[in-house]
Amino acid sequence: MKKHKVISNWVKPYSKVLILGCGNGELLKFLQENNNVEAHGLDIDSEKVSEAISTGLSVIQGDINTDLIDYPDKSFDYIVAHDILQIMEKPDNVLKQIIRIADKSIISFPNFAYFLIRLSILFSGRMPKTKLLPYEWYDSPNIHLFTVKDFINFCSKQNFKIIDKFFTGLGRRKIPTYLLPNFFAEFAYFLISA
Numbered sequence: 001m002k003k004h005k006v007i008s009n010w011v012k013p014y015s016k017v018l019i020l021g022c023g024n025g026e027l028l029k030f031l032q033e034n035n036n037v038e039a040h041g042l043d044i045d046s047e048k049v050s051e052a053i054s055t056g057l058s059v060i061q062g063d064i065n066t067d068l069i070d071y072p073d074k075s076f077d078y079i080v081a082h083d084i085l086q087i088m089e090k091p092d093n094v095l096k097q098i099i100r101i102a103d104k105s106i107i108s109f110p111n112f113a114y115f116l117i118r119l120s121i122l123f124s125g126r127m128p129k130t131k132l133l134p135y136e137w138y139d140s141p142n143i144h145l146f147t148v149k150d151f152i153n154f155c156s157k158q159n160f161k162i163i164d165k166f167f168t169g170l171g172r173r174k175i176p177t178y179l180l181p182n183f184f185a186e187f188a189y190f191l192i193s194a
Contacts (some may be wrong), residue, residue, distance in 0.1 A: 003027075007189070011031060011035050014035075017031055018041070021044075021081065021082070024055075028040075028058075041058065089143070104163065107151070107190045114186045116130060117130065151190065163193060169184050170186070
């Protein structure tokens with residue numbers, strides 16, 4: 001999968017990795033097999049955790065919103081927070097914990113300033129639905145909508161270093177950074193550190 005490749009390209013082999021919101025462990029397994037990492041996962045869904053554990057993966061059940069405080073400083077080389085920040089209760093607190101716990105962090109999220117979302121709101125006057133965001137306004141897990149510019153601004157205010165970034169749009173095609181990613185990127189990936 002393309003999302004796995006983007007993340008895999010940033011994770012050095014033989015690293016210690018924690019994946020937040022790991023679900024059934026699909027990304028964990030991919031990184032173990034392709035990067036030879038020591039992979040751990042954290043997810044709130046007990047059924048998905050059981051499924052991951054049944055395949056031999058190191059996954060625990062927990063709440064990202066509250067349980068990250070229990071991890072010691074710099075206990076991982078990488079933390080991956082793929083497509084979860086927008087569903088966190090306090091994403092700023094989660095990001096601060098992520099930066100504290102890992103040397104480097106991979107953060108990915110849907111860009112709510114994507115031009116098709118803008119056009120959808122402009123012409124329909126309703127909350128947009130896309131392949132990436134197929135929810136109605138009342139059943140969406142997304143409680144904090146933000147954009148590429150919002151994330152970059154947050155990192156700047158917190159003095160987080162953006163090491164690398166990758167953007168996709170229109171069928172998950174790569175969007176060059178010079179092509180206004182806040183407008184053209186449907187999905188954003190950032191590699192950050194303290």
